[in-house]
Amino acid sequence: MSSGPNDQALRRRARAVLPGGMYGHESTRLLPASFPQFFARAQGAYLWDVDGNRYLDLMCAYGPNLLGYGDERVAAAAQRQAALGDTMTGPSGLIVDLAEALVSMVSHADWAMFCKNGTDATTMAMTIARAQTGRRRILVAEHSYHGSAPWCTPVPTGVVPEERAFITSYTYNDIASLEAAVAAAGDDLAGVFATPFKHDSFEDQALADAAYARRARELCDASGAMLIVDDVRAGFRLARDCSWEQLGVRPDLSAWGKSFANGHPISAVLGSDSCRQGASGIYATGSFWFSAVPMAAAVETLRILRETDYLERIVVLGERLRSGLARASSSHGFRLRQTGPVQMPQVLFDDDPDMRIGFAWAEEMLARGVYVHPWHNMFVCAAMTDDDIDAAVQAADEAFAALRLRLDSLVPHPIVAQIMSTH
Amino acid sequence: MSSGPNDQALRRRARAVLPGGMYGHESTRLLPASFPQFFARAQGAYLWDVDGNRYLDLMCAYGPNLLGYGDERVAAAAQRQAALGDTMTGPSGLIVDLAEALVSMVSHADWAMFCKNGTDATTMAMTIARAQTGRRRILVAEHSYHGSAPWCTPVPTGVVPEERAFITSYTYNDIASLEAAVAAAGDDLAGVFATPFKHDSFEDQALADAAYARRARELCDASGAMLIVDDVRAGFRLARDCSWEQLGVRPDLSAWGKSFANGHPISAVLGSDSCRQGASGIYATGSFWFSAVPMAAAVETLRILRETDYLERIVVLGERLRSGLARASSSHGFRLRQTGPVQMPQVLFDDDPDMRIGFAWAEEMLARGVYVHPWHNMFVCAAMTDDDIDAAVQAADEAFAALRLRLDSLVPHPIVAQIMSTH
Numbered sequence: 072m073s074s075g076p077n078d079q080a081l082r083r084r085a086r087a088v089l090p091g092g093m094y095g096h097e098s099t100r101l102l103p104a105s106f107p108q109f110f111a112r113a114q115g116a117y118l119w120d121v122d123g124n125r126y127l128d129l130m131c132a133y134g135p136n137l138l139g140y141g142d143e144r145v146a147a148a149a150q151r152q153a154a155l156g157d158t159m160t161g162p163s164g165l166i167v168d169l170a171e172a173l174v175s176m177v178s179h180a181d182w183a184m185f186c187k188n189g190t191d192a193t194t195m196a197m198t199i200a201r202a203q204t205g206r207r208r209i210l211v212a213e214h215s216y217h218g219s220a221p222w223c224t225p226v227p228t229g230v231v232p233e234e235r236a237f238i239t240s241y242t243y244n245d246i247a248s249l250e251a252a253v254a255a256a257g258d259d260l261a262g263v264f265a266t267p268f269k270h271d272s273f274e275d276q277a278l279a280d281a282a283y284a285r286r287a288r289e290l291c292d293a294s295g296a297m298l299i300v301d302d303v304r305a306g307f308r309l310a311r312d313c314s315w316e317q318l319g320v321r322p323d324l325s326a327w328g329k330s331f332a333n334g335h336p337i338s339a340v341l342g343s344d345s346c347r348q349g350a351s352g353i354y355a356t357g358s359f360w361f362s363a364v365p366m367a368a369a370v371e372t373l374r375i376l377r378e379t380d381y382l383e384r385i386v387v388l389g390e391r392l393r394s395g396l397a398r399a400s401s402s403h404g405f406r407l408r409q410t411g412p413v414q415m416p417q418v419l420f421d422d423d424p425d426m427r428i429g430f431a432w433a434e435e436m437l438a439r440g441v442y443v444h445p446w447h448n449m450f451v452c453a454a455m456t457d458d459d460i461d462a463a464v465q466a467a468d469e470a471f472a473a474l475r476l477r478l479d480s481l482v483p484h485p486i487v488a489q490i491m492s493t494h
Numbered sequence: 495m496s497s498g499p500n501d502q503a504l505r506r507r508a509r510a511v512l513p514g515g516m517y518g519h520e521s522t523r524l525l526p527a528s529f530p531q532f533f534a535r536a537q538g539a540y541l542w543d544v545d546g547n548r549y550l551d552l553m554c555a556y557g558p559n560l561l562g563y564g565d566e567r568v569a570a571a572a573q574r575q576a577a578l579g580d581t582m583t584g585p586s587g588l589i590v591d592l593a594e595a596l597v598s599m600v601s602h603a604d605w606a607m608f609c610k611n612g613t614d615a616t617t618m619a620m621t622i623a624r625a626q627t628g629r630r631r632i633l634v635a636e637h638s639y640h641g642s643a644p645w646c647t648p649v650p651t652g653v654v655p656e657e658r659a660f661i662t663s664y665t666y667n668d669i670a671s672l673e674a675a676v677a678a679a680g681d682d683l684a685g686v687f688a689t690p691f692k693h694d695s696f697e698d699q700a701l702a703d704a705a706y707a708r709r710a711r712e713l714c715d716a717s718g719a720m721l722i723v724d725d726v727r728a729g730f731r732l733a734r735d736c737s738w739e740q741l742g743v744r745p746d747l748s749a750w751g752k753s754f755a756n757g758h759p760i761s762a763v764l765g766s767d768s769c770r771q772g773a774s775g776i777y778a779t780g781s782f783w784f785s786a787v788p789m790a791a792a793v794e795t796l797r798i799l800r801e802t803d804y805l806e807r808i809v810v811l812g813e814r815l816r817s818g819l820a821r822a823s824s825s826h827g828f829r830l831r832q833t834g835p836v837q838m839p840q841v842l843f844d845d846d847p848d849m850r851i852g853f854a855w856a857e858e859m860l861a862r863g864v865y866v867h868p869w870h871n872m873f874v875c876a877a878m879t880d881d882d883i884d885a886a887v888q889a890a891d892e893a894f895a896a897l898r899l900r901l902d903s904l905v906p907h908p909i910v911a912q913i914m915s916t917h
Binding site for chain 1: 500504507508510511512513514516517518519520522530531532533534535536537541544551553554555556557558559563564569572573576577578579580581582583584585586587589590593594597604605606607610611612613614617620621622623624625626630642643644645647648649651652653654656657659660726751752757758759761765770772773774775776777778779780781782783784785788865
């Protein structure tokens with residue numbers, strides 16, 4: 072089964088003018104063939120492809136959609152600012168309002184710097200850690216995604232090994248591994264990166280072990296290195312604060328992006344006074360980093376985050392989805408592994424080493440109007456309702472039944488099978 | 495003289511929550527003290543600071559403002575798309591329309607990839623050149639700005655030298671220097687970067703010597719390396735094509751940003767079939783790279799570029815400014831060096847080794863409602879009129895007169911004086 076005729080026509084044109092037909096994390100190259108590549112419209116919790124099919128969107132733009140696509144309050148704030156000015160010869164006062172809002176919400180933060188990509192924020196955090204400490208070594212957990220710059224891209228094609236010099240990996244949630252990496256770094260340790268929980272692609276998620284998080288803080292304190300929480304993907308979906316605040320652990324630096332302007336393009340590095348001097352010394356900038364419209368959208372998004380129960384609601388919605396999927400799958404004899412926070416669910420199948428079952432289920436869900444991802448964590452947004460979740464669970468029930476009938480005839484996606492065989 | 499009270503109040507708040515009070519290229523740290531840091535509004539060719547002062551803006555947001563701030567045609571296209579969807583779980587069909595538009599306009603281009611920062615585009619071009627050739631060495635002209643990533647930032651604080659491994663500099667417009675660098679790279683030469691003309695800060699600009707540009711192409715052809723034109727700053731201000739097309743030289747890759755969506759956040763790498771394979775192999779992505787609103791703005795901006803005389807007009811306006819400034823300065827006994835294309839003017843003073851004269855003139859211009867920059871090239875936009883330019887020249891005449899009276903009491907900006915002493 073392939074995507075619709077309009078999608079196919081766009082794909083044909085795209086093959087001529089985009090390398091490989093599409094690039095980056097929104098390419099459907101590693102998704103089932105029926106998944107549309109191109110979308111026409113999005114509203115609230117829903118997405119329409121270019122062939123007019125509507126989906127409840129459990130990917131939420133890979134995170135940015137936190138309050139609902141086109142949230143009217145955020146859209147109004149953006150539009151008001153657009154009438155005044157966006158990209159100008161200097162920032163508007165909103166950059167100060169926004170920095171103050173984030174510093175007031177994120178306990179460890181004393182200051183903020185804004186950029187565009189999550190990768191900008193993680194790269195700046197790394198550079199600030201080095202500038203602050205005068206050291207070189209950076210620790211990152213194996214398989215953790217921190218962006219697509221040469222130092223961190225998961226596919227290092229075209230990257231020379233020197234660009235990743237002084238980047239060492241350790242095992243997430245493994246205190247002994249972290250201690251060994253810190254010891255090996257000696258007095259050259261500049262910073263330790265950690266995602267707020269383990270949200271690697273193609274595998275089960277895992278919450279952060281509080282003892283591991285505390286030990287990371289202790290080790291950084293002991294060596295004078297900077298602890299960096301990469302909250303780009305999870306930021307404001309786990310807490311109205313840095314995600315590790317729940318564990319009682321405060322980093323020196325945190326990286327933010329995706330959701331804090333509800334889909335408007337802006338990211339941020341937040342930092343403590345422990346590295347303000349380092350942050351003041353680096354040079355990082357971009358043509359659109361000071362644009363006022365995304366800052367207006369962010370200020371309004373943060374107000375909504377503070378003043379509404381969006382967080383409690385996405386947790387309730389996520390729990391409803393998780394328990395519903397558990398019921399539906401077991402009633403059809405499938406064993407799901409649902410991991411990570413309920414509002415950022417990863418759904419994998421037991422006994423599915425090459426993901427052929429997960430792919431077929433995603434196809435069946437898509438055919439029933441629910442967009443799920445077979446190997447990347449998903450996202451719940453505050454525009455979803457109980458009825459949306461119930462409809463998704465109903466679709467899942469039908470999808471499991473249909474999957475049961477097809478089970479013997481499934482074939483794996485060739486590239487994904489290869490990835491899984493080496494994972 | 496300092497900026498206005500609202501600007502000063504914002505600066506005080508900013509010092510608490512932004513490292514150093516401000517960061518990046520829009521910081522006023524290296525500008526005269528009277529220059530406002532914060533702006534309230536922009537329309538057409540004009541900019542209003544937070545104290546209500548209006549300026550004819552010869553910086554054009556450091557480039558993005560090409561057609562005029564808030565151009566109604568572009569704003570309408572952006573708003574139409576915003577009502578449909580912006581950052582979604584996949585791109586809209588606009589990514590194909592936009593790639594086709596750029597490929598149709600830029601002679602060397604067979605394909606396009608979109609990103610957010612100019613730095614994204616230059617970094618991807620570097621990585622593509624390495625992926626395509628399987629080689630490592632990258633040549634860049636000394637002092638040329640290609641962005642603020644670790645491999646290219648002009649202030650390498652917090653950068654480890656290894657991140658710049660295999661980056662070698664040569665002298666712009668100097669064929670012997672380029673030949674020597676190419677020879678030294680031997681069979682490890684992946685790519686040669688060139689800005690379309692020499693537009694380095696703090697010094698005179700220089701147009702590209704056609705013989706140098708042709709020789710760069712020949713050397714790349716002979717060695718199988720990729721020629722990369724960094725058109726981020728100058729793109730579509732010199733030509734409705736890659737800037738070096740005017741010289742008859744076609745690169746393999748070009749980097750674009752700033753202006754092609756008239757201030758909406760989007761940048762691009764364009765490439766020839768000579769490196770389509772390399773481009774298909776790299777992994778680069780960002781949370782907002784596929785957002786539809788900036789693509790709608792870009793498609794409309796490009797239509798306007800194709801269908802109007804914007805380019806011929808900014809040249810006429812730039813010539814009017816240059817000749818007017820030449821007249822006004824010499825009538826007051828000042829010798830200006832006005833260099834580079836007239837639509838991207840650099841204005842420096844003779845006999846001004848620490849820039850104290852240029853700074854004072856910029857202050858006098860600002861006081862008369864014209865925002866000029868003392869050491870960075872400026873930008874003309876298509877929303878300017880003959881009357882705007884005449885008013886700027888009139889302001890300049892008065893500014894030169896006022897400057898003449900202050901000449902003996904000027905003191906240099908301490909950091910700029912230091913930069914100039916080592917430049």
